[in-house]
Amino acid sequence: MSDKNTLYLECRSGISGDMTVAALLDLGATEENLRRTLAKLPVGGYEIKVQRLIKNGLEVCDFDVILEEEAEHSHEHVHDTEAHEDHHSHEHIHGDSQEHHHSHGGHAHAHIHRTWRDIEEILEAADLKPRVLELSRQMFRSVAEAEGKAHGCPPEKVHFHEVGAVDSIVDIVGTAACLEELGVEKVLVSDLWEGSGHVRCQHGVLPVPVPAVLEIAAAHHLTLRLTEQQGEMVTPTGAAIAALSEGQRPSRFRVKKVGLGAGKKEFPKANILRAMLIEEEPEGDLWLLETNIDDCTGETLGYAMECLLEAGARDAFFTPVYMKKNRPAYKLSVLCDEEHIREMDDILFRETTTIGVRRCRVERDILERRLAEVETPLGTAKVKVCTLPDGGEVFYPEYESVRELARKSGKSYREVYRAVKEKA
DSSP: OOSOEEEEEEOBTBBOHHHHHHHHHHHTOOHHHHHHHHTTSSOOSEEEEEEEEEETTEEEEEEEEEEOOOOOOSOOOOOOTTTOOOSSTTOOEEOTTOOOOOEETTEEOOOOEEEHHHHHHHHHHTTOOHHHHHHHHHHHHHHHHHHHHHHTSOGGGOEEEHHHHHHHHHHHHHHHHHHHHTTEEEEEEOOEEEEESEEEETTEEEESSOHHHHHHHHHTTOOEEEEEEESOOBOHHHHHHHTTOSSSOOSSEEEEEEEEEEOSSOOSSOOEEEEEEEEEOOOOOEEEEEEEESSOOHHHHHHHHHHHHHTTOSEEEEEEEEOGGGOEEEEEEEEEOGGGHHHHHHHHHHHSOOSOOEEEEEOOOOOEEEEEEEEETTEEEEEEEEEOTTSOEEEEEOHHHHHHHHHHHOOOHHHHHHHHHHHO
């Protein structure tokens, strides 16, 4: 696909590597491109299986990595099957301070360790498309850094055990290949819904979410939503995919296409990852936060406004007002998106003397706009180009550009502004 798309992943049943690949295949990525990309990897010992199946009454895509049976090993990695069941039962990546082994398909497997550098060499040797290589590295790096922090070792020394490594390589590179084929430029994710219970291994019992998932969530500001569902719903690979996100879903969007990827568990609710190609609607509604302040210095209020704007406020401004007992005061107004309300409140309470903030949703009409550069005899200037409802355009020179040219040329601000606008 040549179109550039925004992908939204709805993770109400968690997220794992195999669920993501399945959802992207259902969304329009092709099995042919996936197999062609994976065939470039100098990795063997597995087969992939893509099929359609019915889950909770919905037709979904299922993707599975089937590993070849390896020599039996004297150690086993046993899971508490009542409390923990992976989406993909062979995803285990740990620091070199741990020795984990697991049973797959009833057979124990030997584990040949691969470090993050080994994985990177595999990716570099595969002649992957630049975007696929970039995304694959990014996801693996997220896992390596998280596992290293969780187990107290440098990321480059994290060991990707043979079975887990093959599985993770296929899921991560497969995800990257599908994202590239679909033309996905931007990824957004919902909250990550996670289960409860524990992972039992030879080194003790670990709680769900597992340490690597928590570390990835912390490093990439992902929001976890814990549920009473027993078992792991978010795997480290799934969290690394979610870490590609540039934010949560917009409040307004149009759905262009939907893909459903099957999980391996049976939950009371559908264990499905829903992927959507969306078109974000121009931002309309904002929130207006207001507070009246009569006992704060001008310096303090000025600093508070700086903090608000740096933290993402769309606008902030003061209005002179009179309060009780005819006290001169200022009304501080802040316009922000819904996701920034809590942060704005924190700043207002921390940096001013207010003891209460009122808020309401406000609607607005906005013009489509873009930035352009124009060449003038005085130099290059940036101009904001706004499209009117009738299709006409208006041009507004950017203040910083006009100021810079005015200072360089010695001409007045108004002269430069007029020259830039005429040239635009």
